Amino acid sequence: MNPLAGTAADLVGLTILLPFLGFVANGVIAFVRPQEKRLVSIVGVGSVALAFAVGVAVFLAVLGARPEEPYVKALWTWMPVGDLRVAAALQVDQLSVVMLLVVTGVGSLIHLFSVGYMGEDPGYARYFAYLNLFIAFMLVLVLAASFPVMFIGWEGVGLCSYLLIGFWYTDKAKAEAGLKAFLVNRIGDTGFMIAMFLIFATLGTLDFVGAAAAAPARLAPGGAAVTAIALLLFLGCVGKSAQIPLYVWLPDAMAGPTPVSALIHAATMVTAGVFLVARANVFFAMAPVAAAVVAGVGALTALFAATIGLKQWDIKKVLAYSTVSQLGYMFIGVGVGAYAAGMFHLVTHAFFKALLFLGSGSVIHAMHAAYHHTHGHADAQDMRNMGGLAASMPVTARVMWVATLAIAGIPPLAGFFSKDEILLSAFTRGGENPFYYAVWALGVAGALLTAFYMTRLMIYTFHGPSRTGDLERPHLHESPAVMTAPLVALAVLTVLGGVINLPHVATLHRWLEPVTRRAVDFAGAPEASAGLEYGLMGLAVVIAALGIGLAARLLRPADLKPADQAPAEAGFAKLLLEKYRVDELYDAAIVRPLVWLSRVVLWKGVDAGFIDTAGVNGSAALARGLGWLGSHLQTGQVGTYVVVFVLGVLAVLGTLLGRM
Amino acid sequence: MLLGPALAVSAILFSLGVVGVLLRRNAIVIFMCIELMLNAVNLAFVALSQQLGMDGQVFVFFVMTVAAAEAAVGLAIVIAVYRHRETLDLVNINLLRG
Numbered sequence: 001m002n003p004l005a006g007t008a009a010d011l012v013g014l015t016i017l018l019p020f021l022g023f024v025a026n027g028v029i030a031f032v033r034p035q036e037k038r039l040v041s042i043v044g045v046g047s048v049a050l051a052f053a054v055g056v057a058v059f060l061a062v063l064g065a066r067p068e069e070p071y072v073k074a075l076w077t078w079m080p081v082g083d084l085r086v087a088a089a090l091q092v093d094q095l096s097v098v099m100l101l102v103v104t105g106v107g108s109l110i111h112l113f114s115v116g117y118m119g120e121d122p123g124y125a126r127y128f129a130y131l132n133l134f135i136a137f138m139l140v141l142v143l144a145a146s147f148p149v150m151f152i153g154w155e156g157v158g159l160c161s162y163l164l165i166g167f168w169y170t171d172k173a174k175a176e177a178g179l180k181a182f183l184v185n186r187i188g189d190t191g192f193m194i195a196m197f198l199i200f201a202t203l204g205t206l207d208f209v210g211a212a213a214a215a216p217a218r219l220a221p222g223g224a225a226v227t228a229i230a231l232l233l234f235l236g237c238v239g240k241s242a243q244i245p246l247y248v249w250l251p252d253a254m255a256g257p258t259p260v261s262a263l264i265h266a267a268t269m270v271t272a273g274v275f276l277v278a279r280a281n282v283f284f285a286m287a288p289v290a291a292a293v294v295a296g297v298g299a300l301t302a303l304f305a306a307t308i309g310l311k312q313w314d315i316k317k318v319l320a321y322s323t324v325s326q327l328g329y330m331f332i333g334v335g336v337g338a339y340a341a342g343m344f345h346l347v348t349h350a351f352f353k354a355l356l357f358l359g360s361g362s363v364i365h366a367m368h369a370a371y372h373h374t375h376g377h378a379d380a381q382d383m384r385n386m387g388g389l390a391a392s393m394p395v396t397a398r399v400m401w402v403a404t405l406a407i408a409g410i411p412p413l414a415g416f417f418s419k420d421e422i423l424l425s426a427f428t429r430g431g432e433n434p435f436y437y438a439v440w441a442l443g444v445a446g447a448l449l450t451a452f453y454m455t456r457l458m459i460y461t462f463h464g465p466s467r468t469g470d471l472e473r474p475h476l477h478e479s480p481a482v483m484t485a486p487l488v489a490l491a492v493l494t495v496l497g498g499v500i501n502l503p504h505v506a507t508l509h510r511w512l513e514p515v516t517r518r519a520v521d522f523a524g525a526p527e528a529s530a531g532l533e534y535g536l537m538g539l540a541v542v543i544a545a546l547g548i549g550l551a552a553r554l555l556r557p558a559d560l561k562p563a564d565q566a567p568a569e570a571g572f573a574k575l576l577l578e579k580y581r582v583d584e585l586y587d588a589a590i591v592r593p594l595v596w597l598s599r600v601v602l603w604k605g606v607d608a609g610f611i612d613t614a615g616v617n618g619s620a621a622l623a624r625g626l627g628w629l630g631s632h633l634q635t636g637q638v639g640t641y642v643v644v645f646v647l648g649v650l651a652v653l654g655t656l657l658g659r660m
Numbered sequence: 661m662l663l664g665p666a667l668a669v670s671a672i673l674f675s676l677g678v679v680g681v682l683l684r685r686n687a688i689v690i691f692m693c694i695e696l697m698l699n700a701v702n703l704a705f706v707a708l709s710q711q712l713g714m715d716g717q718v719f720v721f722f723v724m725t726v727a728a729a730e731a732a733v734g735l736a737i738v739i740a741v742y743r744h745r746e747t748l749d750l751v752n753i754n755l756l757r758g
Contacts, residue, residue, distance in 0.1 A: 636754030638690070642681050 004071035007061040008054075009092045012073060015051040015058070015100060016090075016139045022047030022132035030125035037124050044128030045111045048135050052104035055097075062097050068514050069093075070209055072145045079148065086206060091145035095515045098343060098508075099142035099275055102350050106267045107135050109486035113358050114259040116483035117365055127167060127257065134160035138268050142275060146207045147196045150276070154192065154240065157269045158185050164264060165256040174255040181249040188239015188246055195232035198225065212282045212518055221286045221522065230283040230290030234297075237273025243331060244301045247324045248583055254316040258361030261316060266323045266357050267350040274327065274346050277334040278515070284334070285519035291335050292435060295426065298331025299442035304580075306449035310456070311576035313563065314381045315360045318457050322407065323353055325446055329422050332443055336436060337523045338425035339516045340509035344501045345422055347508075348414035351497045352403040355490035359400035362479040362487065363461060366393060370468065370475035378469065383457065384563040388466035392476040395484045397462040399491040404458050406494045408451035409544040411537075414497030419447065420540045421501070424533055428526035444543060451547020456555055464557025503533060666707035673700035687738050687748040691731075698727050 004010075025043045029036055070093035079086040111131060118127050134157060141153025158181075166178030200206055202225050203214040219226040237243070242250035253265045264270070277284055277294060284291045302325045309321035326349050333342030366389070367380035378385050390397035406415035423443050430437035466473055478484065501508035516525075528536075561567070569577050578584075635641075673696055680693030702720045709716035742748055 634756055636757030638750045638753075639682065639685070646678060646682065 002069060002071045003065035003067050004061060004092060007065060008057040009061045009065075009071055010073060011054055012058050012090050012092050012100075012143060013075060014054045015104065016136050016143065018047045018051045018054070019132045019135040019139070023129050023136060026125050026129035026132060030123075030129055034122070034125050037119070040125045040128050041115045044132055045108065045115060047132055048104060048111050049108045051135065051139070052101075052108045055100045055104045058092060059097050059101055062092065062094065067093065070096075070145075070515075072207075072209060074145075083204065084200065084206070086146055086148045088149060089145035089207075090143040090149075091208060092143070093515055094511050094513075095275075095278060095343070096143050098347065098512075100139065102347055103135065103138050103142060103268050106350050106354050106490075107138075107263060109489055110259050110263040110267070110354060110358065113262075113361070113483050113486040114257075116480050117259050117361055118257060121257075123167065127164075130160055130163050130167070131260070131263070134164070134264060134269070138272075141272055145209070147199065147211075148206055150279075151192065151196065154236075154272065155189065157264070157272065158182065158189070158240070161185075161253065161264050161269055164260040165253045167256055167260070171255075177249075177252040177255040181253050184246050184249040185239045188236045191232040191235025191239070195229050195236065198229045198232065202229070208279060211280075215282045215286060216518065216522070219286060222288060226283055227287040227290050230280075230287040231293060233276060233280055233283065234273075234290060234294055237276050237294075237331070238297065239273075240276075241270050241273030241327045241331070242324050243273070243297050243328065244304060247301060247305065248586060250324055251317055251320040251579070254314070254320050258316065258357060258364055261320070262354045262357030262361065265320070266353040270323065270327060271330065271346045271350065274330040274334055274342055277331070278339045278343055281334075281339050281516055281519035282522070285337060285522040288523070291337065291523070292433070293335075295332050295335025295429075295436065295439050298328040298333075298335055299426075299439040299446075300328070301325065302328030302332065302446040303442045303449070306446045306453065308576055308579050309453040310449060311569070311573055313383050313577075314379075315363065315383050315386070315457060315461060316357075316381055318383075318453060319353070319356055319360060322356075322450065322453065325450060326353065326407070328446070329419055329443060332426055332439055333422040336422075336425045336429045336439070336526060337519065338422065338526055339519065340501065340506070340512045341418065341421040341425050343512060344508050345415075345418035347500065348406070348418040348494070348497045351490055351493040352406040352413075352415055355399060355403040355487060355494055356407070358483070358487055358490065359396050359403065362396040362483055363389060363393065365479055365483070366396075366476050367468070367472075369477070370472040373475040374469070374471045376469060376472055379563055382563040383460040384560055384566055385467055386461045387464045387468070387557055387560070388462070389476065390462035391466075393462075393478045395478055396487065397458075399484075399487045400462070401458060402491045402494055404454045408454055408548055409447055409540050410548075411541060412495075412498060414494050416540070416544075417498040417501060417503065420537055421503070423447070423540065424528055424536050425526040427532070427536060428528045444539070447540065448543050448547045451544045452551045455548045455551035459551065459555050459557055460560065464560070467560065467562045469562075503537075663707055663710070667704060670700045670704040670707065673697075673703065685749050685751055687741070687750055687753075690750070691734055691738065695727060695731070698723055 022043050025047075026040055029040055029043070033039075070091050072089050072091050074087040074089040076088050077085065078088040111128075114127070114131065118124055121127060137153050137156030137160060139153070141150055141157060144150035144153055162178045162182040164178075165181055166175040169175045169178075196206060199211055203211050203218055205211055205214060215226065239246045250265060250270065254261055256265070284294065305321045305324035305328065309318050309325065312318045312321060326345070330342045330345050330349070333339070333345055363386065364380050367386065370376075371378060371380055402413065406413035409416045409419050411417075423440055426436050426440040426443060430440060468476065499507075513520075568574075575581070677693045677695075677697035677700060680696065681690050684690055684693065702723055705716035705720045705723075738748065741753065745753060747753075
């Protein structure tokens, strides 16, 4: 009997039900009374805040019971098919509770921020309906007790992501960005599904508990089967968590409203891949090759995306590439077997990146309002049109500096501890396999660039001379309290978030031990000596300070021109601004050949050439020919009928006589 | 007792009827040819009933009854067609042509 039975953990289903009811209510309001914004706000924010309260109760229950085994609460039987029995079941354990708190907690703050940010939008009710639905699906994803149930959440958040990226669907570019996100994710989802088939074929179960128990007994460690499962699962993560080569959708996803970018494309949904690796840790621990691929892809992405972030002008694009890069760090963490470190960075990243996105939202809101006031048409998201905003937006500027220092890795902010622990784990693994030294080196280089591009963002946005037009400048104001309050709350979390897993105290690490125990049995956990740990910590601080210092010295905000007067970039800077032209490469290498194949071969060749002529028109011609023959047999002449009739009788008689 | 000749006559009558139906074009003549075939069959029934029991003779009565009914209906149709088309040449009566 699990110690959680009969406690508040039984209420876990409510956390999904509440936002879902919020979705239904807001959906109805969106159709019936779209102007009732007050009601929408109460339902939208209230349902998620209530879910957070239930989440805290569940967390306290887990804290009190300290279960060694996950508590699975089966709601009903969903798919009884032959040997496959999938229950609609929710799993409460240390891992899912962490995600539950992050999703509902950060989600509540972002919902609150949205009240201010989206207040003027005519689609207010529809926006909150989608946002509530997203929270519900995200909770299905993190609370699922089996791969298929998780897949429901996985696809559901993808749907909400699509709906919210294309929220302003009358803008063709934004609608296409939503479509791109959806299509790129299909590639990853295929991997996830094939991995599920393989797990069922080899283990006969799809429950997390059952699969984790059966895998060590029934799969050969390092064998082809477990490596294939782990790699295919990781393909799903690559799509959802925007890693090389499928990261291209995430920067475009910034077309959605900024709170959506904060909630879905920074704090929660995109971290689902990291969560999946942590959830399926046994498979990755049993397949060292797959784990190395995870860490390697993460390290490459961490550096690659950081370099693109160096040269972007759109404030949200910088943050988007920063998110891709930070997700790379999380994958380094879970790839080297430091699941607690990966999850730690996931949590702290949720705090400071949500803060950065909401802060940028506050800036964009102010810029947009100023341009709206003067009927200006300049780009409200281009940093070349900003500068000196710290004077008019002091709160936003301060909290964003907190987040910048956190992501750059300045102690004692949350980001320092989590990123440092990941790099330390990678370095320690280097002792077993030198490949991980390369992973560590890429991570350190990425950290330097992270400090640089974030400082660049802050300097260009908040400091130096104002490049906003003279007409607009007096209209720049700090955002209302409903927007700055969540910012301050997130800033507090960013400052204090590190305490959940301080070095040597390792609260989160111990907390997650029941979940990662089996994986540690297989692959061991990276252990570092204290000297090495403090040495690397010192190096991390030096790197972060170096990045910030370099940015402060090299950048000249005074020389920057507003976007419409800016000279064209050249050389490597141009290549970075154009994001290495990866989109163009994919377009030429994949999209165009696919369109050609579809148009020339499949449409003109197979469909029009074969199916239409032979299949559709062919069967019609055959029917018509038979009809022609049949109708011409009917001459209307009695004589003909009689001749045929007599011949028939003679044939029958002849046959009968022949038999005798 | 005379079975062979009786069946031979029956066969000849039947064949005459078939040839008549095949070759003639007038509806009434064809109609009479059909009656000829029916009677040929009746003759065969009667001839064979000597050896095979009375069933054949009973059946002849049925055939005659049906033939009488058929004659009534058939001639009525012929009259109706003639009123309509003023001809009984079946070559011209081909409404069912496809």
